[in-house]
Amino acid sequence: DTAVSQTPKYLVTQMGNDKSIKCEQNLGHDTMYWYKQDSKKFLKIMFSYNNKELIINETVPNRFSPKSPDKAHLNLHINSLELGDSAVYFCASSELGQTGNTIYFGEGSWLTVV
Amino acid sequence: EDQVTQSPEALRLQEGESSSLNCSYTVSGLRGLFWYRQDPGKGPEFLFTLYSAGEEKEKERLKATLTKKESFLHITAPKPEDSATYLCAVQADGGSQGNLIFGKGTKLSVKP
Numbered sequence: 698d699t700a701v702s703q704t705p706k707y708l709v710t711q712m713g714n715d716k717s718i719k720c721e722q723n724l725g726h727d728t729m730y731w732y733k734q735d736s737k738k739f740l741k742i743m744f745s746y747n748n749k750e751l752i753i754n755e756t757v758p759n760r761f762s763p764k765s766p767d768k769a770h771l772n773l774h775i776n777s778l779e780l781g782d783s784a785v786y787f788c789a790s791s792e793l794g795q796t797g798n799t800i801y802f803g804e805g806s807w808l809t810v811v
Numbered sequence: 812e813d814q815v816t817q818s819p820e821a822l823r824l825q826e827g828e829s830s831s832l833n834c835s836y837t838v839s840g841l842r843g844l845f846w847y848r849q850d851p852g853k854g855p856e857f858l859f860t861l862y863s864a865g866e867e868k869e870k871e872r873l874k875a876t877l878t879k880k881e882s883f884l885h886i887t888a889p890k891p892e893d894s895a896t897y898l899c900a901v902q903a904d905g906g907s908q909g910n911l912i913f914g915k916g917t918k919l920s921v922k923p
Contacts (some may be wrong), residue, residue, distance in 0.1 A: 701854075739856070740898070740913040752910075784839045787854050791909055799845070800909055802854035 700724050701803035703788045709809045710778055718773045718806045720788030727792055729771035730800065731763060734785040743786075759770055778810045813838045813903045817914035824889055824921050832884040832897055832917045840904030844882050845911060846875050847898040855898055858884075889921045 703720040710716050722729060728747040734740045744763045745752045751763065760776045775782060788803040814837045819835045824830055836844065843862050847855035859875040868875050872893065874885040884897055894916045900911040 728909060738896075738915055740900075740911070744908050745909040754910075789909070798843075798909075799857055800911060801857060802847075804854045805852075809856055 701788055701790055701801055703786075703803040703806050705806060706804065707807045707809075709811060710713060710794055712778055712780060712810055714778050715774070715776045716778060716808070717775070718786055718788075718808070720771050720773070720803060722768055722790040722801075722803075723769065725789040726801075727768065728790060729765070730789040730791075731771065731773050732787040732789060733803070734787060734805070736784070742785070743773075744771075764804075775808075780810050783808055783810045813901065813912050815899055815901055815912050815914035817895070817897075817899050817917050819917060821846065821917065821918045822920070823921070824886075826890055826921055826923050827888045829885070829889070830889045831886070832899075834882040834899030834914055835880060836882070836899075836901045837880075838901050838903040838912075842902040842904050844877055845900045845902070846873075846882070846884055849896045849898055851917065858861075858897075862921070886919070891921045891923050894919055894921045 701722045730745045731743040732740050733743050743754050743757045748780050762774045764772045785805045785807050789800045791798045791800045813824050816835045818833045843860050845860050846858040850857045860874040864879045866877050876883045895918040898916045900913040
């Protein structure tokens with residue numbers, strides 16, 4: 698069983714469109730995240746979310762919004778897509794805590810905006 | 812500013828040729844240091860977490876060590892299947908939950 702799964706794996710779309718990437722984890726974790734890996738290969742956090750708190754990286758445009766229907770799911774909605782949004786987006790999850798809990802990643806969603 | 816620097820950017824080894832990857836970090840306080848392996852087209856796969864200087868962890872041919880300024884990932888007698896990009900990340904005191912600061916990675920190629 699895949700611990701953190703996300704769909705679609707590949708997404709090609711036109712500028713200006715709105716798209717969503719879905720994520721589910723079956724690890725029973727309390728906290729989920731979205732990370733972005735850009736063309737330079739750096740992984741950077743976009744959001745962290747548990748049932749009490751959403752923390753947004755201040756550099757993330759407000760066109761990006763996480764939506765969590767329940768503890769096991771955290772979807773990423775992107776409005777008015779721009780060319781610069783092309784990247785790999787990784788969903789991840791961990792237990793809630795303050796002691797450097799291990800974060801487990803999904804396989805990634807390759808977004809190409811044309 | 813919290814920062815992670817990995818070296819070398821790329822490393823080519825012959826099968827059986829042991830070596831080490833370096834991860835230097837600058838953080839206000841270390842909550843944890845993480846090593847991940849990433850294969851092409853895949854997500855990062857968790858390898859180790861280290862919490863305090865002097866700590867060591869091993870898994871098969873890999874051994875991770877930690878000092879107050881850097882971590883090493885030692886690879887003993889590597890095999891071609893060890894070829895991947897190895898990512899180092901830190902979580903800093905005062906950072907938000909799950910905010911891992913990643914290095915750019917070391918791309919390891921092991922030739923038979």
